[in-house]
Amino acid sequence: MLILTCPYCGINADETDLHGDGEAHIPRQGAGAAEDDFEAYLFHKKNPRGVHFERWRHVFGCGKWFHAARDTMTLEVFGTYKAQTFEPPKALINKIKKKRLDWEGYMK
Numbered sequence: 001m002l003i004l005t006c007p008y009c010g011i012n013a014d015e016t017d018l019h020g021d022g023e024a025h026i027p028r029q030g031a032g033a034a035e036d037d038f039e040a041y042l043f044h045k046k047n048p049r050g051v052h053f054e055r056w057r058h059v060f061g062c063g064k065w066f067h068a069a070r071d072t073m074t075l076e077v078f079g080t081y082k083a084q085t086f087e088p089p090k091a092l093i094n095k096i097k098k099k100r101l102d103w104e105g106y107m108k
């Protein structure tokens, strides 16, 4: 079972208390966006084998959105952090690089 620590209330919540919403750090595209950019925003999501950054909501807890870094193959969770960031925290990136020497690093 997947267990994530909510960075707002500090509770270790299992996946039944959470709602996953796919890839994290996707720039929103508004009404004036180019058609290709809007299509990419809606449909072109990363789905890697390995390290992935995702959006989660603590739906049966504090209700807030947060981000999690985890390995999609092993379900190892590297960390969670508040959603009000454009990129993952540097400390988390460094932690993942130490554990996954072959990881290419965070790419937008």
Ligand SMILES: [Zn+2]
Pocket: 006, 007, 008, 009, 010, 011, 058, 061, 062, 063, 064
């Ligand atoms: Zn929470």
